[in-house]
Amino acid sequence: MIGVAEVVLNVKDLKIYYRTLYGYVKAVDGVSFDIKRGEILGIAGESGCGKSTLGNGLILLKPPMKYMGGEAILDGKNIMTLSPRELRKIRYEKISIIPQYAMDAMNPTKKIKQIIDDLLHEHGESFERKRDLIEERLEIVNLGKKVLNMYPIELSGGMKQRMVMVISTLMNPDVLIADEITSALDVSSQRSVIQMLYEMRERKIMGSLAFITHDLSVLYQIADKVMVLYAGRVAEISPMENIVKEPLHPYTKMLLSSLPKIGVRYSQTKLKGIPGYPPSLLNIGPGCRFRDRCPYAFEKCEQDPPVFDVDGRKVSCWLFERGDAN
Numbered sequence: 072m073i074g075v076a077e078v079v080l081n082v083k084d085l086k087i088y089y090r091t092l093y094g095y096v097k098a099v100d101g102v103s104f105d106i107k108r109g110e111i112l113g114i115a116g117e118s119g120c121g122k123s124t125l126g127n128g129l130i131l132l133k134p135p136m137k138y139m140g141g142e143a144i145l146d147g148k149n150i151m152t153l154s155p156r157e158l159r160k161i162r163y164e165k166i167s168i169i170p171q172y173a174m175d176a177m178n179p180t181k182k183i184k185q186i187i188d189d190l191l192h193e194h195g196e197s198f199e200r201k202r203d204l205i206e207e208r209l210e211i212v213n214l215g216k217k218v219l220n221m222y223p224i225e226l227s228g229g230m231k232q233r234m235v236m237v238i239s240t241l242m243n244p245d246v247l248i249a250d251e252i253t254s255a256l257d258v259s260s261q262r263s264v265i266q267m268l269y270e271m272r273e274r275k276i277m278g279s280l281a282f283i284t285h286d287l288s289v290l291y292q293i294a295d296k297v298m299v300l301y302a303g304r305v306a307e308i309s310p311m312e313n314i315v316k317e318p319l320h321p322y323t324k325m326l327l328s329s330l331p332k333i334g335v336r337y338s339q340t341k342l343k344g345i346p347g348y349p350p351s352l353l354n355i356g357p358g359c360r361f362r363d364r365c366p367y368a369f370e371k372c373e374q375d376p377p378v379f380d381v382d383g384r385k386v387s388c389w390l391f392e393r394g395d396a397n
């Protein structure tokens with residue numbers, strides 16, 4: 072990890088729900104974490120655990136998403152309560168996202184150059200003034216200058232995604248959120264996207280990175296620290312190496328044991344999936360949300376587990392109760 076210490080984004084007890092006809096879907100329900108300067112935070116968990124809601128909610132709350140409480144402090148301000156005008160100012164400059172469906176994120180009726188020019192105008196800049204920088208960034212992601220005169224539809228899926236990587240980082244954001252950007256790629260393309268992100272961090276094109284994926288094995292290549300989410304809540308936050316060597320939360324353990332291991336023959340050793348499904352988050356009640364699938368569940372799990380501090384690591388599981396919860 073580069074550098075130490077300074078917290079760039081501090082999220083405390085954040086709640087983002089979806090308002091539906093049947094009640095609230097508690098997609099992000101009291102999530103706390105921080106990201107330090109230069110750090111790469113992996114955000115992991117099964118489909119539906121709230122990863123994209125968290126990423127998108129930090130950038131722009133769109134209905135039916137509803138901010139229900141908590142805070143996300145960036146540059147001294149709670150970005151969850153900023154006015155649309157203030158938000159427009161910090162988006163791209165302070166916090167930016169490569170969205171999950173980056174490939175469809177660009178306006179199909181405008182040439183790439185125009186899309187970039189429009190964005191830069193919102194921040195008091197222009198394409199012509201930034202031309203050298205844009206061309207330098209295109210090189211980092213292996214795109215030629217000629218893409219600037221193309222329409223999004225003329226780019227392949229992979230090219231569009233790399234273009235969105237350039238656009239999202241044009242203003243050198245303090246925090247970049249990358250949402251499942253490697254999931255649709257083959258292993259060698261995954262590796263090159265990760266390489267590009269590393270290079271962007273080395274060149275200080277972005278400060279810190281929150282890398283969202285359901286795939287822990289991808290995080291192994293990139294993350295300094297991992298936050299495992301389960302059903303809208305934090306299960307565990309630990310340095311990457313601890314997650315691999317000695318995961319704390321029963322869910323993290325089961326996620327890891329569901330990954331294929333190098334050198335193991337699966338004709339002899341069966342891969343273990345996690346039995347059962349995550350609970351519905353619609354009007355979900357109290358208690359540990361993993362208890363129905365957890366082999367260690369006991370009576371206390373009917374109550375919400377607090378987040379316990381275990382040697383600087385965070386784990387939300389009653390098995391770790393030692394009277395030092397925070």
Ligand SMILES: Nc1ncnc2c1ncn2[C@@H]1O[C@H](COP(=O)(O)OP(=O)(O)OP(=O)(O)O)[C@@H](O)[C@H]1O
Nearest residue numbers: 089096098117118119120121122123124125135352
């Ligand atoms: N527009 C919506 N209205 C109601 N509920 C929603 C909406 N979008 C998402 N949800 C619910 O919010 C919860 C969290 O979804 P989210 O997409 O954030 O999870 P995820 O971990 O990113 O999953 P995936 O990797 O499949 O995208 C899920 O229960 C999902 O069904």
